[in-house]
Amino acid sequence: xxxxxxxxxxxxxxxxxxxxxxxxxxxxxxxxxxxxxxxxxxxxxxxxxxxxxxxxxxxxxxxxxxxxxxxxxxxxxxxxxxxxxxxxxxxxxxxxxxxxxxxxxxxxxx
Amino acid sequence: xxxxxxxxxxxxxxxxxxxxxxxxxxxxxxxxxxxxxxxxxxxxxxxxxxxxxxxxxxxxxxxxxxxxxxxxxxxxxxxxxxxxxxxxxxxxxxxxxxxxxxxxxxxxxxxxxx
Numbered sequence: 001x002x003x004x005x006x007x008x009x010x011x012x013x014x015x016x017x018x019x020x021x022x023x024x025x026x027x028x029x030x031x032x033x034x035x036x037x038x039x040x041x042x043x044x045x046x047x048x049x050x051x052x053x054x055x056x057x058x059x060x061x062x063x064x065x066x067x068x069x070x071x072x073x074x075x076x077x078x079x080x081x082x083x084x085x086x087x088x089x090x091x092x093x094x095x096x097x098x099x100x101x102x103x104x105x106x107x108x109x110x
Numbered sequence: 111x112x113x114x115x116x117x118x119x120x121x122x123x124x125x126x127x128x129x130x131x132x133x134x135x136x137x138x139x140x141x142x143x144x145x146x147x148x149x150x151x152x153x154x155x156x157x158x159x160x161x162x163x164x165x166x167x168x169x170x171x172x173x174x175x176x177x178x179x180x181x182x183x184x185x186x187x188x189x190x191x192x193x194x195x196x197x198x199x200x201x202x203x204x205x206x207x208x209x210x211x212x213x214x215x216x217x218x219x220x221x222x223x224x
Binding site: 036042045049096100101103 | 114141143152153154155158160166203205211212213214215216217218
C-alpha cells in the first residue's frame with residue numbers, strides 16, 4: 001500500500017535558524033511528489049512538484065530535493081511568516097490520486 | 111488571479127439535514143477533486159472527476175454522500191442525511207487534464223454537524 005510519512009510532526013525554530021523537513025514515501029511507481037503549505041483556516045497552497053530522483057526546486061527560502069525514497073524541504077534563514085503546516089503528497093500508479101502525509105507544523109519565532 | 115472557489119465557507123447544521131457544498135474549478139481545468147480533512151485522518155480523497163465524469167469515488171461513503179458535476183464550472187458534494195462524524199473541512203481542488211498535474215486547492219468548507 002502506498003504510504004507517505006513526514007517528520008518531525010512539529011518543529012520550532014528561531015528566526016534565521018535553518019532546518020529541513022523530511023518526507024519518506026513507499027509507492028509502487030512514483031509519478032510525482034508535491035509539497036504544499038497550509039495556513040490555519042486555508043486550503044493547501046502549492047509549492048513544488050518533483051518528478052525524478054536528483055531533481056531540485058527552489059523558491060525564496062525554500063528548496064525541495066528528491067531521492068528514490070524521500071524528499072527534503074530545506075528552509076534557509078526562516079522568518080516568522082514561514083510558520084505553517086507543510087504537507088507532502090505523492091501520485092503513483094494510473095490515477096491522479098494524491099496521497100498525503102500528516103504534515104509538519106513549523107513555528108518560526110522572532 | 112485564477113483560483114478555485116468554494117461555497118459556503120462555513121456550514122453548521124443539525125444531524126439528519128441535507129448539506130450541499132459547491133466548487134468552481136479554475137477555468138480550463140477539467141479534473142476536479144473532493145477531499146476531506148480532519149485532525150485524525152488528515153487529507154483524504156473522496157472523489158474525482160475528469161471532463162465531468164466520475165473516475166474514482168471509492169473514498170466516499172456511498173449511502174449518504176454523492177458528488178456531481180452539472181457543468182464544467184460547477185462541482186457539488188452532497189451529504190444526506192448528515193451525521194456528526196461528517197464534521198470536517200471539505201476541500202475542492204482542480205487540475206489540468208495531464209496525469210500527475212499539480213492540483214490547486216480551494217479555501218474549503220468547514221462543516222459542523224450537531
